[in-house]
Amino acid sequence: MRALITSALLLVFGFSSHAQSFEVVGSGKVFTGKVGEKVAAEIPIRNLTNKPIQIVIRRLDKVIGTSQSTYICWGEDCLNKDDDQIPLSKRISAQEVSQKFVSTLEAGLVPGISSVKYLIYNRDNPSDAIEYEVNYTIEEAVDEKFLYESEEIQLKEIYPNPVSEFAVLNYNLKDENVNAEIVLHNVLGSIIGRYDLIPFESKLKIITEDFNPGVYFYTLYIDGDGVTTHKIVIRK
Secondary structure, three states: OHHHHHHHHHHHHHHHHOOOOEEEOOOOOEEEEEOOOEEEEEOOEEEOOOOOEEEEEEEEEEEOOOOOEEEEEEOOEEOOOOOOEOOOOEEEOOOOEEOOEEEEEEOOOOOEEEEEEEEEEEOOEEEEEEEEEEEEEEEOOOOOOOOEEOOOEEEOOOEOOOEOOEEEEEEEEOOOOOOEEEEEEEOOOOEEEEEEOOOOOOEEEEEOOOOOOEEEEEEEEEOOEEEEEEEEEEOO
8 A cells, every 4th residue: 555655646746747837828829910010929928836937938940931030029129030049048937927928920021821930948947848839820911091192103101111121112103204212311311222113113122131220211202302201110
């Protein structure tokens, strides 16, 4: 009898010592967004223990479109899109549900389904781990109102915004005799790019990957006169 009790206690202890110290809350959710948007997937993590734990988050894989990018955020701190792991472990207090882990997808230019897989584990016990996949569905953007409209031109808002590699501006130049251009300048007013709007075309692509991150402005000029100005944010 004593041997049976001892064996049972060892079995219980074995299970409890390997019990999961945390869990992902609400697994299975699909995050949706529109073309050109930034989709922030908040992933709540619950500490199941009565003491603080330190977790590590690593990106294992991503299945995304060529015009898309994805990056990890912890609270307000976001990593570069090429960084696969949060550099330092993160503390979650006893019984706390932390909502600081965010998997962000810049949705790009084409609708479709995307996914990013993560490994989340306890720093002090790496075998205490969860593989978690974040799924996104990106839909066509609803036709929006024009940002600027006149007898000569119709201009839509630039996207994506913020932008990392390139941005797209849709337009309709109704008068082919008009000289229209987009001028990109920094917060000091210095011009860093000029882009002609070509008649019979409808899309302008602005490459931004060589620009420094920060706040910029783009102005529509018609026959040399600036008619509307808007902000664009470039990030890496």
